[in-house]
Amino acid sequence: MFYKEWIKTRWFYLVCILVTFSLCGYEILNINRLVSLKGASHLWEVAMFRDAIFIDLLHYVPLLVGIVAAVVQFVPELVQKRLKLTMHLPQGYVRSLSEMLAFGFVALLAIFCGNLVMLIVGLNSVFAGEIVSHIILTAVPWYMAGLFAYELVAWICLEPVWRRRILDILIAVACLRVFYMSPLPEAYNSMLPWLGVVVVIGLALPLTSVVRFKEGRE
Amino acid sequence: MIDCINLTHYYGKRCIYENLSFSVPRGRILGLLGKNGTGKTTTINILSGFLKPRSGECRIFGQNIIGMNPELRRDIGLLIEGHVQYSFMTIRQIERFYARFYPKWDKNVYYDLMSMLKVAPNQRISRMSCGQRSQVALGLLMAQNPQVLILDDFSLGLDPGYRRLFIDYLRDFVKSSERTVFLTSHIIQDMEKLIDDCIIMDYGKILLQMPVNELLEKYRQYNLKLTDNSDLSGIEDIFHPMAMHGNVEFGSFLEMDKLQSLLQSKGIKYENLTSQKVNLEDAFIGLTGKY
Structure with a gap:
């Protein structure tokens, strides 16, 4: 199953890696430019007293990546009800879908972790560990939103009934809003474990759509 | 080999059929004929496990298709209406993908058929004509080597040459080792050359089920x-x-x-x-x- 998903999505993930790492690189270069223009002490002051995090450009990038990843992976399965082919394979359909989801989830997780590692390395050359931690902890919910968006959009794409799909979209928008409610840095620190639990549980959502597809709901 | 017992299905309040029962014995090719809206695709969907009927059950190899052991599907070949396949794959990639799932996979059968199409192994399926795609789908079915085939409107979108090619290959494949086939097609001339038995459906019921030879004789x-x-x-x-x-x-x-x-x-x-x-x-x- 990973072979099929790889063939289907490899170009998307290649573009995704290029874009997200380029944006991270751009943010690091931008910070370094500010250091050379105004000095590191000025940036430290801005970071500590004005709660600046310097990577605002990345705010919605993981969300967009998660949404597009799910669309690229699951819309081709729905065209001409191609999902029937996958579900007819001689293995349980829950297993087939779990493998598909695992592929997308792990691919996104790897890219997002790579982005965060790049940011940590880049920021460490300019800021103290506490400030780096402050910036990264602010960005972590954005990346979690990206993973959750992937699961929600997969859930919506696989839903066989249009009316139900519209309801799912509304629920998905409301759920994702939670990740962006507070603009304050580190506002989600105490919630991070819970958001992590939500992201893990969210992997089961697309399975409910596939059960409905299997029953022939229209 | 295939038994459908007392199938009843409704879409909303519209009754498609009630207490529909039929069987397909081993080694027979049964064609389901009916006008649009009589429930042919519904029957195929129920039979392939993609639609839960309101009541009744379909059995293949004696097992209810709902909750069937997935491994039994190794011996059930399914052709989806329009010869749908993973069109983002190439001829070689799709063969490699399916080969891992089927122990009896025979790639030579598939590549023999592909060589007749004169297409390169790295040709993407989405760039092939409808007729060529039908041959890819048929080649994959034959390589799978299943005991039961379920074919939904196999002639859809094919010109007369490809229809004839599809039928000739399919008939030869099926008759070579007593395979059981359940199929529909909107072109009945094609069915006449292929099927042993037919079911003619009218709205809500089976009008008749009998061997084609007997029907044409009587x-x-x-x-x-x-x-x-x-x-x-x-x-x-x-x-x-x-x-x-x-x-x-x-x-x-x-x-x-x-x-x-x-x-x-x-x-x-x-x-x-x-x-x-x-x-x-x-x-x-x-x-x-x-x-």
Whole structure:
């Protein structure tokens, strides 16, 4: 199953890696430019007293990546009800879908972790560990939103009934809003474990759509 | 090999059929014929496990298709309407993908068929014609080497050459080792060359199920000229009489002498009664009507 998903999505993930790492690189270069223009002490002051995090450009990038990843992976399965082919394979359909989801989830997780590692390395050359931690902890919910968006959009794409799909979209928008409610840095620190639990549980959502597809709901 | 027992299905409040039952014995090719909306695709969807009927069950290899052991699907080949396949893959990639799932996979059968298409192994399926895609789908089915095949409207979108090619290969493949096939097609001429038995469906019920040879042997199309104002509609054993300028055309399983007796018993005055054998398409239209 990973072979099929790889063939289907490899170009998307290649573009995704290029874009997200380029944006991270751009943010690091931008910070370094500010250091050379105004000095590191000025940036430290801005970071500590004005709660600046310097990577605002990345705010919605993981969300967009998660949404597009799910669309690229699951819309081709729905065209001409191609999902029937996958579900007819001689293995349980829950297993087939779990493998598909695992592929997308792990691919996104790897890219997002790579982005965060790049940011940590880049920021460490300019800021103290506490400030780096402050910036990264602010960005972590954005990346979690990206993973959750992937699961929600997969859930919506696989839903066989249009009316139900519209309801799912509304629920998905409301759920994702939670990740962006507070603009304050580190506002989600105490919630991070819970958001992590939500992201893990969210992997089961697309399975409910596939059960409905299997029953022939229209 | 395939048993559907008392299937009942509704879409909302619309009844598709009630208590539909049929069987396909091992080694037989059964074609499901019916007008649009009579439930052919519904039946295929139920049979392939993608639709849960309101009541009743379908069994393949003795197991209910709902909750069937997934490994048994190794021996069930499914052709989805329109020869749908993973069109983002190339000819080679799709063969490699499926080969991992099927222990009896025979890639030579697949590549033999592909070599006839004169397409490169790295040709993407989405860039192939409908006819070529049908051959890819057939090649994959044959490589899978299943005991049961379920084919939904296999002739959809194919020109006469590819339809003939598909039928010739499929018939040869099926007859070579007693495979069981359940299929639908909207082109009945194609079915006549392929199927052993047929089910003709009307709205909500099975009109008949019998071997095609027997149907073609027994079914007659009759023509006569009415000499009074009689009406043949509603007479049992006379199917869909169509009157035009006093000439009436209808179908029946009755032989000439029995039909004459029937008409006489109903007091119908007529002349120039003729009968002829017909092909499967004409028999189908005669049995189900043109409208």
